[in-house]
Amino acid sequence: MNWTGYLDANQARFTKELLDFLRIPSVSAKPENAGDVMRAARWVRDRLETAGVTGAEILPTAGHPVVLAEWMGAGPEKPTILIYGHFDVQPAEPFDLWQSPPFEPEVRDNRVWARGASDDKGGMLIPILAVEAMLKTDGRLPVNVKFFFEGQEEIGSPDLPPFVAEHADRLKADMIFSADGSQWAPGQPQIVEALKGLVSLEVHVQGAAADLHSGQHGGGVANPGMALAQILASMKSPEGQITVEGFYDDVLPLDAETRAAIARVPYDEADYLAETGAPAVLPEPGYTVRESLWARPTLEVNGMTCGWQGAGTKTVLPAQASAKITCRLVAGQSPEAVFETIRAHVAAHCPPGVTAEVTRNPGRAEPFQVPVGHNATAIAAQVLEEVYGRAPYRTRVGGSIPVMTTLLGELGVHAVMFGFGHGDENIHAPNEFFRLDAFRTGQLAYGQLMEALARG
Amino acid sequence: MNWTGYLDANQARFTKELLDFLRIPSVSAKPENAGDVMRAARWVRDRLETAGVTGAEILPTAGHPVVLAEWMGAGPEKPTILIYGHFDVQPAEPFDLWQSPPFEPEVRDNRVWARGASDDKGGMLIPILAVEAMLKTDGRLPVNVKFFFEGQEEIGSPDLPPFVAEHADRLKADMIFSADGSQWAPGQPQIVEALKGLVSLEVHVQGAAADLHSGQHGGGVANPGMALAQILASMKSPEGQITVEGFYDDVLPLDAETRAAIARVPYDEADYLAETGAPAVLPEPGYTVRESLWARPTLEVNGMTCGWQGAGTKTVLPAQASAKITCRLVAGQSPEAVFETIRAHVAAHCPPGVTAEVTRNPGRAEPFQVPVGHNATAIAAQVLEEVYGRAPYRTRVGGSIPVMTTLLGELGVHAVMFGFGHGDENIHAPNEFFRLDAFRTGQLAYGQLMEALARG
Known part of the structure; x- marks a missing residue:
């Protein structure tokens, strides 16, 4: 059986495991859930071991712990990638607005409904499963892989900068992929090129x-x-x-090529006004709304x-x-x-x-912008096009994600967001869900990504 | 004995009566003191009777009562004046900042210390005493006098506009004098020409x-x-x-004569900055600070x-x-x-x-400005100059006093502020006081005012 066949054969078990993971109320913001955050860390460590990544470790910080693991069997001639994700979740209040309880996950309409399903337990489990499929079939991975999972993203990762600085050697990688992120829409991938x-x-x-x-x-x-x-x-x-x-x-001025890439992403002003309830848009003069939101x-x-x-x-x-x-x-x-x-x-x-x-x-936060021609980004875009059958949109985010700039600052590497949530999945809100289709697509994409990275 | 001799002979009793009046905690803002406001109304009615003004009446409003009285014995060929004042007081909290208790009046340094001493019990008692002196010596007053004392000034006189409208005939007068007001400084009188x-x-x-x-x-x-x-x-x-x-x-533009009158009132910018703690003054361009404060x-x-x-x-x-x-x-x-x-x-x-x-x-509030050449104002100014030996400053107030515009609106008469408090007497604050010198000067001034008005 090849690794894609292994994925097909094990989806039911993977979904069941995701539900187990989601039952742990690992709310990093609430002191009374600190033990649950640690339980989630142990679940992640054990799940890495199950996948065949031996020696996974829970490391302390001044706050919630970090889980580190690595499989370096591809040898020094192959690239080393670092995969980032987080096992803590947002508070779930108000509970009474949930259709099913936030920590009693349910599958309805081919979606998993629970706090953390999309942000980020579903997302961070995906690369672990892709790695398992390859290790259980080929016995090896095409590239060297390090895992870096944290338990305090939802409170702003206060202890991460010193942790990353202290463990910079151990986290060192040629490329970084963040499994905390989303695609543009079902069927339409994106590459996020910049954060503010x-x-x-x-x-x-x-x-x-x-x-x-x-x-x-x-x-x-x-x-x-x-x-x-x-x-x-x-x-x-x-x-x-x-x-x-x-x-x-x-x-830095926006070049014509970047402006063209932004213009290719569909934008409907009536939809945007309906979403915000504003009486009119007000972009910076000389720029479109998207350019103003994303790149100014x-x-x-x-x-x-x-x-x-x-x-x-x-x-x-x-x-x-x-x-x-x-x-x-x-x-x-x-x-x-x-x-x-x-x-x-x-x-x-x-x-x-x-x-x-x-x-x-x-x-x-420092602004974050992937350099033009960045190798990991180019390969990620190519893999997404193969998996989805459509070229990814080149997008940007008006917000800031401190971990991206922390990793860039301490490790000198621009991380690529390679996640499979979607903007409509109610993260940080009642009735969070994750699409099982995307859960499966993500596993395939991470496998293909590793293969593509091995080809260089 | 003439009326000024009567005043001299009775100052000790008048001061004692003022202390009695001040012992009534007639705080209009506090519902638990409503009975005290009514007690003060009865004290005023009785004091008018003692002065020789018979038929004084307490009239109800939707809130605290009004005391009305009149002495019309001068005959129709003489003018009729209306004297306004109020017998309610501000709350006295915080009590612990008072050197002596607010409703246990004390005389220290030739000043009476108590809540309401300056605003307005001392002030409103003055014309009653002047009237008494004349009635007890001459048996008559030079002009017809109406008294209009209210019990809700410190809460904004909410029931006064309908009361004045309803009793407009009874309150009708040729001139109105407000005994709620102040002079510029000890030894320096003022005529307030406008309110904003x-x-x-x-x-x-x-x-x-x-x-x-x-x-x-x-x-x-x-x-x-x-x-x-x-x-x-x-x-x-x-x-x-x-x-x-x-x-x-x-x-209405400021004419040169008014600007000159304002300029005659001493102003010290260093004092003003020290008083406000502001880093600089900021009058309207083209106007002095005083003009901006008073007349713009x-x-x-x-x-x-x-x-x-x-x-x-x-x-x-x-x-x-x-x-x-x-x-x-x-x-x-x-x-x-x-x-x-x-x-x-x-x-x-x-x-x-x-x-x-x-x-x-x-x-x-409507703006209030005494017309140029207003007879009552001219006579009041002349009396103040005689009593003080100095011409009054012509001043204005940046604030609003609703009762002045109510009386103007309903009775068609510009009231003249003819009061003997001073700006430093801690009204609305702990350690309110009233100068006994001014108490005496005010009685003389009201007597001379009535005589001057009779001369026309």
């Missing part, structure tokens, strides 16, 4: 020493709420252009605080006002440099009568 | 139907926090000019609400943002017309991608 970086900050405006009576002092001293509004308005045109001096300076930096007000916010009227002239802002960054930009442009802009545009200060808030 | 009006509103901006992920949708749809900032910034220049189209259209309309942000206001970072693209605004209005402007200019301005300046709505909040 992040810098988070706060603008704080101070006027008088304390709140004043707006009748007694209005017209005498400046109003920090108005001053904050003027500062914010100086940062962005009504048409959506960021007007912070120097903000776009380091941005943003500056967004996340919150504003000033004065009286209760019911009715309070005739107060507030002493302070502040706004929280996050910027999403693209290739070429750095969080520190962008923070500095904003700090300088606010200093230059602070209106008379108040003082303004800009401070950083927690949250930082 | 008020309109209160809220600007509400709506973007997407619900809060969105700032990474997934930033750059695709508009940010309501930024849109609100842009709308607010379009309303006022950084230099302090209101840029709402038409906002200043109805404002204002537009102040009282509060702003948008998105995440907790600690740290939340990468949310908020669905909504709103700002509370109050405008102080000057003669010529109306709350309704100013609201309409702002509504139209916001509609014209709403940036793309959001919708904006402007609604009114509770709180409304």
Whole structure:
């Protein structure tokens, strides 16, 4: 029997095993589930052993543990790949919105319904099963494979940067594939070429020493709420252009080929407006909505605080006002440099009568963009085209995935997202599910990927 | 004995009576003190009778009562004046900040220390005592006098407009004097020529139907926090000019004589900055700080609400943002017309991608300005100059006093503030006090006022 035949013959068992895995409520955010996260780590370690990957280990961090394993039998002339995934899950509350209980998985409509089915237990089990199929039939893998599974992705992987730094030698690989990700749609694969970086900050405006009576002092001293509004308005045109001096300076321009690739991905404005409920789109002038969402930096007000916010009227002239802002960054930009442009802009545009200060808030990510011609990406795209019978869309993500930049920073390797979830699978929400078709397709794709990587 | 001799002879008793009056905790804001407010009304009625004003009456309203009385013995050829004051007081909390208990009045340093001593029990007792002195010595008053004392000023006189409308005939007078007010400083009288009006509103901006992920949708749809900032910034220049189209259209210009009168009132910028703690002043361009505070309309942000206001970072693209605004209005402007200019301005300046709505909040006052050459004001000024030996400053107030506009609206008469408190007497705060010198000066001034009015 070849490895694809093994996959066919064992799907029923694999599905049953996925359900077992999903029964463990490995919610990393809840201290009371810490033991369950550890149980999930042991399940993963044992499952790797079952697959034929001997010597899998649970390693501690300051928080939830990591599982590492490797099969290096392909020899030094073959590439070594690192496969990433996570066995922790989001909280499942509110439970009463679930059609079946989140930790009592059910199969309905050829889908598995449970918390973590799509994000990421189904996803991270896929490469283990592909490896098992090859080891149980051929007795070997076409390439050297390392597994790196963590238990704290859903809380932002706080202990991962020091762990990866400390274990950089052991994690060293020629290519990295993340099994935490999704395809564009059933039947339509994608390659994610870039993620945005992040810098988070706060603008704080101070006027008088304390709140004043707006009748007694209005017209005498400046109003920090108005001053904050003027500062914010100086940062962005009504048409959506960021007007912070120097903000776009380091941005790598979008070349015609990339713009064409983005334009090939279907976009329906009516659908987008229906999805967001916004009265109109507002892309950066000169760019399409998709280009603006995927490939241009943003500056967004996340919150504003000033004065009286209760019911009715309070005739107060507030002493302070502040706004929280996050910027999403693209290739070429750095969080520190962008923070500095904003700090300088606010200093230059602070209106008379108040003082303004800009401070950083927690949250930082470097932008992530796969270099043009990146070998692992090219091979992944080719495999997806073979498996799906369609060329993958070249897409980008407006959000940030810190682990991608951690791996790049510590190991110097751009990870390729090679996952088989879909955007509609209710991750982080009630009634999460995973498509069994995609579960099977993913196993085939990981097998073919290893074969393609061996050919080089 | 003439009436001034009577005043001299009875000051000790008057002070003792003021202390009795102050022992009644007539806090209109607290339902548990409603009986005390009524007790104060009875004290006032009885005190009027003692003064020789017979037939004083307590009249009900939907809330706290009113005391009305009149002495009409001067005959129809003499003018009739209405004297206003209030016998309710502010809450006294926090009690532990008082040097002596708020409702156990003490005399220290020739001052009476108690809640309500300055605002307004000391003030409203003054004209009663002047009337008593004249009635007990001359047996008559030089003019006809009506008294109108209320018990709900400190809660905004909610039941006063219908009461005044209903009793307009009974309250009808040629001139109105408010015994609720203050002089500029010990030894320096003032005539308050204008109060500002008020309109209160809220600007509400709506973007997407619900809060969105700032990474997934930033750059695709508009940010309501930024849109609100842009709308607010379009309303006022950084230099302090209101840029709402038409906002200043109805404002009566300040003539040179009024500007000169304002300039004669001492102003020390260092003192003003020390008082407010603001880093700089910000008057309307083209006007002094005093002119801006006293005689120019204002537009102040009282509060702003948008998105995440907790600690740290939340990468949310908020669905909504709103700002509370109050405008102080000057003669010529109306709350309704100013609201309409702002509504139209916001509609014209709403940036793309959001919708904006402007609604009114509770709180409304017409601007109040004594007409040039107003007879009662001229006579009051002359009396103050005689009593103090110094011409009164011509001042204005940036705040609004609804009862002044209610009396003007219902009775068609501009009231003159003729009160003897001072700005430093801790009204609405712990350790309120009233100067016994001013208590005595006020009695003399009210007597001389009645004599001067009789001369015409």
